[in-house]
Amino acid sequence: MMEFETEQARSFWEEVDVDGVFDDLLKRLHHLRYAITHNTATDQEYVQAMKIILESELTSLRSEGIQEVLIDEDILTVTVSEAQCSPESLRNGVETDNFLQKDSTRLCRDRESSSDHSQTSAASFCSEEPRSPVHLVYHPHDCSAACVPQLPAHADRFLGHSPLRAPMLCQFQRHCDPHDDSDAQDTGVLYKAPCGRSLHSLEEVLQFLLQSESLGVLQPDNFSFDPQIVPENCARAPASAALLLERDLSRGIEPVPVSLFNELDGTRPKEFRYRKERWPHGCFLSAAPLFSVCCDCTDGCADARSCACVQQTLRGAGEQQAYRHQRLSAPLSAGLFECGPWCSCARSRCQNRVVQKGLRVRLQVFRTPDRGWAVRCRDDLDKGTFVCIYAGVVLRQQQSVEEPAEREPLVSDDEVEVVEEWTLPAGPMETVTEPLDCSPPLYVPVIQSPLAQLKDQQQLGISSLDCSQNGSEACEEIVSKKPRLSESNGRSQPQHKHTPEQMYYLDASKEGNVARFFNHSYEPNLFLQNVFTDTHDPQFPLVAFFTSRSVKAGTELSWSM
DSSP: OOHHHHHHHHHHHHHHHHHHHHHHHHHHHHHHHHHHHHHHOOOHHHHHHHHHHHTTTTTGSSSSSEEEEETTTTTEEEEEEHHHHHHHHHHOOHHHHHHHHHHHHHHHHHSSOOOOOSOOOGGGEEEEOOOOOOOOOOOOOOOOOOGGGTOOOOOSGTTOOOGHHHHHTTTTEEEOOTTTTTTTTTEEEEEEOSSSSSEOOOOHHHHHHHHTOOOOBBBBGGGGOOOOOTTEEEOOOOOSSSSSEEEOTTTTSSSEEEEEEEEEOOOOOOOOEEEESOOOOHHHSSSSSSOOOOOOOOOOOOOOTOOOHHHHHHHHHTTTOOBTBBSSOOTTTEEEOOOOOTSOTTTTTTTTTTTGGGSSOEEEEEOOOOSSSEEEEEOOOOOTOHHHHHHOOOEEETTTTTTTTTTOOOOOOOOOOOEOOOOOOOOOOOBOOGGGGGOOEEEEEEEEESSSOOOOGOOOOOOOOEEEOOOBBBSOEEOOOOOBBOTTSBOOOOOOOOHHHHHHHHOOOOOOOOOGGGGEOOSEEEEEEEEEOOOOOTTTTTEEEEESSOOTTBBEHHHHE
């Protein structure tokens, strides 16, 4: 066998240009060293560099080797013995597999966030301080696609990372110096493009992305000029062991894994079907025309004056702003209209498509000592960032929340009102799920459609519903307080009597997404927004959550009625 491999190797080197091959290899090694040193290497480059080092059998690795194992989106660095680094062991995979099984607990402890408080301490963060970056010198030129040479083919390449790290993965540099106003204007933050061009604002970022033909892979919301935001910050687990840790609660349904963490009692949430979207979609619910306007923009809908969909939003927004560089700073009372499937604008470049792209930020469901389950962000989030929608199943008023299977065609009307329901899980307690007395309230919005034609004054209204438990059975009757809606000018709207045929529930009791674990707070960091994506019928919006302020990694996400 050895003789065959030797003969094969000799034939290989006789057929190739030895000097050229080694020159290319040296260039590749220099690139890998630079990428790993500056924390911009891709997952494939990390693995490739590891294999090269281990196969080279360097002297410095003979007594004690370093093996980097790719798991999820993170790199776990572990110390292994010389025997485990031998080519025979690596080919067989026995030693490495055994070692990983023994060390899997430490991986769970080190790479997942487990703080029980709304704000974790500074020691609970891993702040990947930037290494000394290469000084980028700008030479006057017309920017083109060559200005971003490391641009991946698709934005999905960044999934699993903080969205704010995407520019750094493409060789951008972010400089933050709040005390230096000479070059970074007021915020003290500027970005350096790979070509050396300085970017001082989101508007300059958008123009550069258009000129460099990188808009669509990179978006303006991948950039933050808030000096309090650190893209390298990520929530880190404490030293205590995790009694329960799951990599992805959604089981692959979400584009970004939603981790589950419990270091208190090891229980899991009550079983439910994970659904990342509302069902049925608005296009199946509405009896009215699906879209009132469509756009034909060619500039990525960057000019709000020429985009018909953005103008539809602004007509009911008054002095409020729609999306600003794919962020929403405050709720819009009349709803927000995104570009739809009939618009001819390029989907990947469109600046008016945010909610329909789905979950992009990294979230974790975790157990709290006194509030049941909660959700926290694993990375810093800028103000106005879209987090997720409230997903569930749309039901009629007469349909039981416990029996959502019977669905009838829903009639169309005008206004949407979100009413909050508190329900307790029914049924016997199981060992693998949380006990009833520890279960957090489940928030189930209700969609109602009054008879009045109030299209121009849509407002999200929240009303609290109460529920009491008798013994081990959850209550079946829910008494609702009278819902209240207010116009944007503060005047009360007239109350209308709702018949069962005009009330619709967005039920997440058995089917829903991560938003079902959001808690309420008197100091929330999220706000609700009606967003229309699959229909412009004001009866059937998506209920979306956006950050109302900048949020640090490890902070619990909460909203208010």
